[in-house]
Amino acid sequence: MRLVMLGAPGAGKGTQAVVLSKKLQIPHISTGDIFRSNIKNETPLGKLAKQYIDSGALVPDEVTVGIVRDRLAEPDCAGGFILDGFPRTIPQAESLDRILEELGTKLDMVIDIYCSDDVIIRRLSGRRVCPECTAVYHVRTSEMARQGICENCGAKLIQREDDREETVRNRLKTYHDQTEPLIGYYREKGILVRVQGEGSAADTTAEIYQVLGLTE
Ligand code: AP5
Ligand code: MG
Numbered sequence: 247m248r249l250v251m252l253g254a255p256g257a258g259k260g261t262q263a264v265v266l267s268k269k270l271q272i273p274h275i276s277t278g279d280i281f282r283s284n285i286k287n288e289t290p291l292g293k294l295a296k297q298y299i300d301s302g303a304l305v306p307d308e309v310t311v312g313i314v315r316d317r318l319a320e321p322d323c324a325g326g327f328i329l330d331g332f333p334r335t336i337p338q339a340e341s342l343d344r345i346l347e348e349l350g351t352k353l354d355m356v357i358d359i360y361c362s363d364d365v366i367i368r369r370l371s372g373r374r375v376c377p378e379c380t381a382v383y384h385v386r387t388s389e390m391a392r393q394g395i396c397e398n399c400g401a402k403l404i405q406r407e408d409d410r411e412e413t414v415r416n417r418l419k420t421y422h423d424q425t426e427p428l429i430g431y432y433r434e435k436g437i438l439v440r441v442q443g444e445g446s447a448a449d450t451t452a453e454i455y456q457v458l459g460l461t462e
Pocket of ligand 1: 307
């Protein structure tokens, strides 16, 4: 299965992609996680990406597309993948079409997780992430998040720097201006499915399982 998770910042793309990746046994590819790992390791890519991420803007298309092209060519992607946070612009989507054509394949489905701006602004202030293994938690639903310790690896949880309210507002603007047009792009191709992201994470998972024909 070749899937894209679409949706605003904080809609739950990462949360759902982790569940689906386990269920379908295919890699979860988050461009945001790739950038954050490079920032943490202070690589040249990390230094470049940080300037954009900190302000809520997008990293330039040519940089991001190159990373995804290389990642999709790796052997573990041959049986399918879940892209999370890519594509985010129409040129990125067109590049993805070309990359997949070169690999002799195409997307099966694009899952758009819907969540309103108000819910997102409230939600992102409670997010905690693991800087070591990228696990994502929320203080409202996780005791470990309230204690600030990662359930998987025991590392100390942190708040993402771009989860400050002002940056979240910029990310939302970037989303509406540059990423939302992808909904029409994929709807025209007949592969877009919209699911509700405002209920519980489990409700969203159940809806995604249903559209993919999976059982619990
Ligand atoms: P990225 O890391 O992709 O961030 P994002 O799109 O802003 O999305 P988030 O990771 O914030 O949210 P999510 O939808 O994954 O939600 P989550 O599951 O964590 O990108 C970061 C930056 O990198 C971008 O701003 C950009 O600069 C750059 N970048 C990345 N990709 C790029 C690209 N392709 N091109 C250019 N630049 C790029 O859930 C959020 C919180 O809510 C968590 O606490 C979670 O526990 C909780 N939660 C989840 N679902 C529910 C639910 N149903 N109910 C209650 N709480 C929930
Ligand atoms: Mg994410």
